[in-house]
Each structure stands twice: as structure tokens, then as C-alpha cells.
Ligand SMILES: Nc1ncnc2c1ncn2[C@@H]1O[C@H](COP(=O)(O)OP(=O)(O)O)[C@@H](O)[C@H]1O
């Protein structure tokens with residue numbers, strides 16, 4: 001089963017919509033609470049990254065009986081150095097974004113910790129594509 | 139009266155219910171459907187919050203209580219009630235005269251639940267000092283919230299503090315202190331006057347115990363009426379405040395918002411109102427408040443001052459109690475309680491078993507089948523209008539779609555689909571009308587001038 005969500009860059013008020021919807025779906029599927037939490041935390045961070053760093057994006061959710069696959073694709077500035085971006089505490093967030101409580105540089109590392117597989121691909125000045133997989137029987 | 143027995147203490151007077159759908163919309167767990175033109179509460183989904191009772195324009199819900207005459211069989215007849223009871227009365231009725239009126243109703247002892255609160259405070263403090271336990275600690279005070287967590291936020295059940303609610307503590311305390319003064323156990327009848335359906339259910343079916351220590355549960359609305367009647371006669375003797383000697387400022391405010399949370403060590407929050415609670419628990423489940431140590435959560439707006447069995451305005455009740463609290467010493471000492479009962483023995487009685495999760499959201503226990511059902515429900519949603527009118531008896535189109543995949547509803551329950559099918563010549567007008575009568579009852583759509591707002595309304 002597939003579900004799609006749109007995300008607007010800069011719209012912090014609606015960041016978290018996709019993750020709360022996905023949480024509802026996973027509860028309906030009787031997925032273990034711990035796994036739901038992992039997915040929600042990872043997806044929320046990834047949503048916020050599109051809002052905070054890109055112009056707009058699409059989240060594609062693919063559900064099957066074993067796992068959930070999340071593909072987040074955005075149009076944006078891209079990430080010039082992925083290894084650097086993955087480091088804890090690294091952030092290019094503006095002071096304004098930090099003011100709102102985002103931009104601690106923990107998002108990407110936190111995403112990685114919460115999923116079973118993470119692929120991050122990016123093209124500077126074009127956009128970023130993040131693919132996350134979480135198995136239900138972990 | 140034609141009663142339809144449901145779960146818990148909440149009952150529906152089927153003669154009064156016209157299936158107006160107000161209740162199905164406000165239910166936080168989507169537990170209510172209109173079936174055969176009447177509200178039907180699914181017991182396993184109900185959390186006893188009473189939102190349906192508040193929303194009903196026809197007063198069709200009522201709350202069952204035990205027979206007031208039950209107390210006559212006991213030598214010691216204890217009226218036990220939370221402090222909010224006193225807060226309902228206008229200021230010209232003193233607490234002493236209210237106590238006097240309760241005695242006049244045939245009780246021999248009058249106790250406020252919050253008297254031995256010092257002990258509860260102490261064991262809660264000890265419990266929350268345990269570093270091993272899952273944080274934040276969630277209070278078990280409000281039984282409606284405890285059930286909400288079991289059903290809708292099962293992962294948070296491990297955060298619930300496994301300590302009994304104040305009414306359990308005080309019932310135990312009173313029983314012991316009377317026994318220490320020579321009463322025999324079977325001579326003591328404790329009657330709890332409840333502010334809500336949730337506490338009634340909790341008293342009747344205590345978690346982890348075979349039998350409740352409380353001998354009868356009374357409806358606070360009824361108690362208010364009876365006490366008012368006595369007060370109006372003007373023949374009440376104000377009693378000495380001897381019964382109140384253990385009452386404290388903290389105790390009187392315990393049932394109000396922040397009554398518990400302000401005593402917590404570390405960061406605490408207090409949330410009241412069931413829909414607010416749901417929004418917050420949803421965040422909490424995502425780890426959005428990792429700094430939080432203690433959470434007070436109550437189903438009613440303004441906590442127990444807003445209980446559904448209270449009379450009057452909840453803001454006035456809250457305000458009166460906060461003012462009343464000032465008359466009492468700040469906090470009682472646990473040692474003062476020791477005078478009357480053996481505290482070590484009492485302590486042992488105050489812990490509960492862990493609260494088990496009871497998830498209700500899942501569509502199937504098998505993940506593959508649940509996924510199929512989910513996909514089907516989303517397909518069905520393509521055909522439903524999405525305006526959540528409630529005419530099918532379900533609170534939202536999505537709830538109807540989910541009922542359908544659980545084989546609890548049919549496409550033809552949607553009146554908009556029926557219209558469309560008629561126009562397309564798929565069903566006859568007669569068939570469509572029959573469908574509607576099946577759902578709402580025979581002759582339900584004949585003109586009726588006695589209904590609310592109609593020409594001959596008489597309420
Ligand atoms: N979708 C994205 N588009 C562009 N840059 C991104 C995106 N996601 C992450 N980044 C870059 O990676 C850095 C680290 O991300 P993250 O670990 O989530 O920390 P934070 O978002 O707090 O800055 C960001 O500051 C940003 O420079």
C-alpha cells in the first residue's frame with residue numbers, strides 16, 4: 001500500500017503532519033509500539049529537514065506486511081558533503097531556525113539510529129533524496 | 139423507562155435518545171454508533187470520560203448509582219466524597235452546615251477523600267525517585283485517562299504510576315481507624331459519592347483486587363440535591379469540624395488542576411480536558427518531551443471541578459475550593475496519621491499491579507490482513523463524500539469505512555451513496571427508503587411537532 005504527502009519548505013507549523021498520519025496507520029496495523037516510535041522519530045526529523053533546509057518535497061510511504069519504506073525527495077540546495085552532514089552537531093541552520101528550537105545538528109544521526117537502512121543521495125542546487133527502511137519484526 | 143444497559147455505570151434511556159449523533163462526534167475513542175436510531179456505546183472502547191453525557195441535548199444518558207437505603211444495614215455509615223463536593227455550594231452554605239446536612243441524611247461519619255493525602259504524597263515521592271522506572275511518570279489519579287492510555291496509547295502504560303487513587307487510600311484509612319476504635323469490619327459501610335462515571339467504574343471494578351473496599355457508590359448530583367433539600371429547611375446544625383481535622387491545603391486542592399503536579403520533584407506538567415490530553419500524549423509518545431519527569435492528566439476541563447456529576451459552574455467550584463484551601467494548614471504530616479492507624483500495613487495496600495495495554499486501534503491481529511483491510515478502507519473512502527455528516531451512524535466517513543472492512547457496516551449505510559445509486563437507477567426509491575428506516579427505525583421520518591425546537595416542544 002502506498003501513501004503520499006507533500007511538504008512545503010519553511011512551513012514549520014505543519015512539520016509533523018506526515019509522521020502523525022503514519023503513526024496512525026502503523027497503530028492500525030498492530031505494529032509494536034517501539035517500532036512505531038522509531039519510525040515516527042525518524043520521519044519527523046526527515047520532514048523537518050525538508051521544511052528547514054529545502055524548498056519543497058514529497059514523502060512516499062510504502063507499506064508491506066514486513067516493513068515500511070519511506071522515500072523523501074525534495075527540491076532544494078542539496079547537501080555538498082554528506083559525511084559532514086551526518087556528523088552529530090553539524091548544522092547549517094540559520095539563527096532564525098535555531099531560535100525556533102530546530103537545528104541542533106542531531107537530525108540525520110538520529111534518523112540513522114532509528115531505522116534499519118538509510119540511503120542519502122543529494123545533488124547540489126537540485127535536491128536531496130532520503131530513503132529509509134524499517135522492519136516490523138525487529 | 140426503556141433502558142438499554144451498556145457498560146460501566148453509564149446508561150442510556152432509549153426513550154429519550156433520538157439518535158441525534160451529537161455524542162458520536164465527541165467521543166474521544168469513537169466508541170459510539172447509532173444503531174436502530176439509538177446511540178450504542180461499545181463497552182470495550184469506552185473510557186468513561188462522560189463526553190457523550192455532556193454533549194447529549196436530550197439528557198438521554200444517565201448514571202446509575204447504588205440504593206441509598208443500602209447504608210441502613212451498617213452501624214457505622216460513612217459518607218466519603220472528594221473535596222470538590224463542597225466546592226459546588228454557594229458561599230452562604232458553610233462547610234460545617236454541609237457536613238451537618240450529610241449527617242442528617244443518615245450517615246454517622248463524614249469524610250473527605252483527601253484527608254490522608256500526606257501519605258499518598260510520600261509514597262508517590264518514593265515511587266518517582268526510582269531511576270530504573272520509565273519516565274515521565276504519569277499519574278494514575280484519573281481513571282478515564284488511565285483507560286484512554288490502555289486503549290489508545292498502549293506504549294505509555296508502563297509510565298503509569300502503579301499506586302492507587304486517593305479514594306482507595308482514604309477508604310482503607312477510615313476503615314482501619316474505625317476498627318482501631320472498636321468497630322467490627324462488617325459494621326462499617328463506606329459510601330463513595332462520585333464526581334464522575336470514571337471513578338464509579340473504578341470503584342466498582344478496582345484494578346488488581348477481587349472486591350472493592352467501598353460498599354456503595356452514589357451519584358454526586360443526587361447527593362447535591364439531597365443535601366440542598368436539607369439545607370433549605372434551615373434546620374441543620376453546623377457540626378464541629380472534628381471530621382475535618384486531618385484536612386490540609388494540599389488535600390483540598392488535590393483534585394484541582396496542578397493539585398498533584400506542583401508537588402513533583404523535577405519538571406512537571408498538568409493537562410486537563412480529554413481532547414487536550416490526547417493531543418499531548420500523542421506528542422509524548424514521540425519522545426517530544428524527554429525532559430519531563432511527572433505528568434498530571436485529567437479527563438475533565440478544570441479536573442474534578444468539571445466532573446460530569448457536579449452541579450454548577452466549574453470555574454466557581456475551582457475558585458471556591460482554592461479559597462477554602464487557605465483555611466487549612468499547608469501540608470499534613472504523615473506521623474499525624476500514624477496516631478490512628480498502622481501505616482506500614484496501610485502502605486502495603488496502596489500499590490497496584492502494572493496496568494496492561496489494551497490496544498483498540500488495530501484492524502486485525504495479523505499484519506498482512508490488517509494491511510489488506512487498511513487498503514480496502516482507503517479505497518472505500520474514494521466513494522464516500524467525506525463530509526462526516528453522521529447520518530450513517532458512524533462519527534466520520536473514515537470510521538464508517540473502517541466499520542465496513544470489519545464487516546460492521548455496509549456501503550448502503552451512506553445516504554449520499556444511496557442518492558447516487560438511485561439516480562443511476564441501481565436501486566429503487568423504495569429500497570433506499572427501506573434502508574434508511576432499517577438504520578433509523580420505522581416511521582422515524584414522519585413529521586413530529588413534539589421534538590426539540592418544533593411547534594409543540596415541551597421539555
Ligand atoms: N533535505 C535537506 N536539504 C538540504 N540540506 C539538508 C537536508 N537535510 C539535511 N541537510 C543538511 O545537513 C545538516 C545536518 O542535518 P541534521 O542532522 O538534520 O541537523 P539540523 O537539521 O539540525 O541542522 C543540515 O544543517 C543541512 O545543512
Ligand code: SF4
Pocket residue numbers: 187279280281282283333334335336337436437438441442443444445446
Ligand atoms: S478529572 Fe476527575 S471528575 Fe473528571 S473523569 Fe477524571 S477523576 Fe473523574
Ligand SMILES: [Mg+2]
Pocket residue numbers: 045048049052103105106107108
Ligand atoms: Mg534536522
